[in-house]
Amino acid sequence: MTENDLLYTLALQHVPNIGDITAKRLISHCGTAEAVLKEKKQNLLKIDGIGSLVLKDFFKTDHLKAAEKEMDFIKSNDIKVSYFMEESYPEKLKHCIDGPILLFQSGHINLKQQHIISIVGARKITTSGIAFCESLVETLAPYNPIIVSGFAYGTDITAHKAAIKYNLQTIGCLAHGLNQVYPKVHKKYMVDMEKNGGFFTDFWSSDTFDRNNFLKRNRIIAGLSEATIVIESAEKGGSLVTADIANSYNRDVFAVPGRTTDTQSMGCNNLIKHQKAHMLTTSLDVPYMLNWQLKEDKKPAIQKQLFVELDPIEKIIYAYLKENEKQQLDVIAIHCKMPIFKAASVLLNMELKGVIRPLPGKLFEVV
Known part of the structure; x- marks a missing residue:
């Protein structure tokens, strides 16, 4: 997209009360984000689902000013931006109704002709959970999948590290802008991740860090992938939200079962019990259920x-x-x-x- 298109799309993204679903509806009706922002109010109100509350702060001038500032950040940090209607935008994410209209990227990510799976789970992962996660990535390595996770403590960083160990692409989906690192202790892994993979986010550099961002981020983790694997989870947790989102996208979900007395297995056991996930007892279940084929040289x-x-x-x-x-x-x-x-x-x-x-x-x- 041109710089002008990006500027107006950022400005539209900055408008309060307009999320990705509404933004897509407006762009679909008007053609471009610039056309949306220059359209008359009475015409916008004729669009299905667009009411006066949505347009409350729509015509303020500060949206373009904020977009210009974010444009400067994008340019100065060599950040790649994918627009939801472009070929460079992740194919599977295009089919998610609430996928971001803009996706910001750092590193060297290549999604073409690749299997993509997400691995999520408890932040306080157990020793057996770590062992299973590492074994899973090692077993899947001949299929050359991209490993997606959230770059957080526990399961996330275990999956990323295992991917790096076995020379697989790995993508961290962040709950903040690309000007931050959270948790800071994981900064030491960024160089290795960006060499063969990198980071995705739909948050701006000016967005404040908030715990609710993690839940919003989870839709990208689920949307990028053909399957989401939950290694461990308590009865409630963010990984279960990711699994629910993946189910809503009609993607496969796998969960590793555990003993009924294990706190960190309750979430996984419930997913399996309620038929929201395939039971994952061996790493080889994944390529079989997803019908992956090994290349001849592998x-x-x-x-x-x-x-x-x-x-x-x-x-x-x-x-x-x-x-x-x-x-x-x-x-x-x-x-x-x-x-x-x-x-x-x-x-x-x-x-x-x-x-x-x-x-x-x-x-x-x-x-």
Whole structure:
């Protein structure tokens, strides 16, 4: 977008009582943010959902002045801005009704032809939660996903650090402008994140830091991704809000179950109990449920004596597929006498070993 377009879009964003949904409605009707701000009041009032309360402070001159100041900040800090109608704007976020009209970015983020998942959870993550999160990222690394989180304490920074360790892109969605770092102790991770990934926010440099910003930020975490994974959560928490938002976007949600007596598992257990999330018992559940495929150069080489490397359960499935050729998951589970979730996990492990391959229609066959 041109500097003039950005200026007027920032000015529209600055108007009180106009959120992203209303702004999109106005732009859709008038064509551009400049046309919206130059339109007569009586014409704006004819637009569905636009009333006098929305337009209360609409025509004040300070909106353009504030936009000019933010423009100076954007230019001087080499910040990339994505407009919701541009190709550079994240594709999945385009389908979210309340996605930001402007998204500010730092770093080197490349979203093209990439799997994107969000990992969220408790700030006071347990040792087992850390271990599961790190194992999850390590297992998913061959699929080269982008790991999205909120750059906060606990689960967020654990996910970001694991992504950096395994050379994956990682994106931190911030609840403040790009002139701040919160928490300050995480500043030491920013350089590594921006080398292969970076940060997104829809907050201005002039926005005051507020706890409510975190809830608003969560819609970007959920909206960017094809799936949101909740590692741990108490009965109430911000990660559950992210999961609810992801569900409202018709995205997949996964939750790691825990013992009923574990405080940090109550939120995850409730998500599963109320069928708001898939139960995540092994990292391999994620690529299976999302139908991810490994690229040829990432697949393990098939060895002649691979059969001896299979465990007893894998041998049962291998023998069944060898005899019956292509079969669907539920059929395999029934004939091999095991739950579907267990069969899915075993099949994925066998795929990674290179002894079977998935086919369209959730069919599997021996290689």
